[in-house]
Amino acid sequence: MFSVVVLISGGGSNLRALLTAAASPLYPAKVVAVGSDKAATGLEHAEEFGVPTFVVEPSRFESREAWAEVLLSNIEFHKPDLVVLAGFMRVLPANIVDKLSPRMINLHPSLLPDFPGANAVADALAAGASETGATIHIVDEGVDTGKVLSQASIPVAPGISEIDLHEQIKLLEQEQLVQAVSDIATGSLLLTEKEQNA
Numbered sequence: 001m002f003s004v005v006v007l008i009s010g011g012g013s014n015l016r017a018l019l020t021a022a023a024s025p026l027y028p029a030k031v032v033a034v035g036s037d038k039a040a041t042g043l044e045h046a047e048e049f050g051v052p053t054f055v056v057e058p059s060r061f062e063s064r065e066a067w068a069e070v071l072l073s074n075i076e077f078h079k080p081d082l083v084v085l086a087g088f089m090r091v092l093p094a095n096i097v098d099k100l101s102p103r104m105i106n107l108h109p110s111l112l113p114d115f116p117g118a119n120a121v122a123d124a125l126a127a128g129a130s131e132t133g134a135t136i137h138i139v140d141e142g143v144d145t146g147k148v149l150s151q152a153s154i155p156v157a158p159g160i161s162e163i164d165l166h167e168q169i170k171l172l173e174q175e176q177l178v179q180a181v182s183d184i185a186t187g188s189l190l191l192t193e194k195e196q197n198a
């Protein structure tokens with residue numbers, strides 16, 4: 001069975017959507033572990049679904065690279081076919097990206113390349129965007145710069161708050177994530193040029 005490790009930092013609504021989908025015997029992928037950089041509340045979803053968790057906190061290490069080595073060994077222990085960053089709010093250093101990319105994807109709450117970075121929803125509102133959305137992309141060494149795999153858009157309602165807009169985007173992200181992981185698992189969405197040219 002195609003196996004996925006999910007990394008989170010927050011509430012984990014996207015993680016929960018994936019765990020719920022993967023609980024069906026018809027879904028082609030399984031979440032084998034969930035990791036975090038802190039005691040994130042979203043880890044409770046993993047526990048509820050009986051999925052093992054790990055926490056690797058950067059503050060316990062002398063460098064980002066040392067932290068990433070331990071994070072990588074926790075991930076690799078589960079031998080995943082894919083790593084999903086679902087609200088994981090850390091930029092990963094090259095030593096981990098080189099090992100895992102392109103089999104590592106990220107969810108981002110904007111229509112990339114518009115509004116990369118940690119404040120995408122606020123930035124879209126501040127710019128007066130009439131439309132925004134969600135992107136799934138391959139993780140590379142940049143901040144939200146990797147190859148785009150899928151996007152979904154919604155209109156920005158006049159006067160909507162950042163919190164409400166982000167909630168709307170998260171609903172899009174949840175659907176998109178469940179679909180993208182399924183497509184990658186079944187081979188209908190290919191991550192490498194080698195796969196695409198095969």
Ligand code: GRF
Pocket residue numbers: 008009010011012013014015042086087088107108109169170173
């Ligand atoms: C999502 O909007 C994701 O795109 C962003 O952080 C949010 C995580 O939400 N990077 P949740 O923890 O899955 O509820």
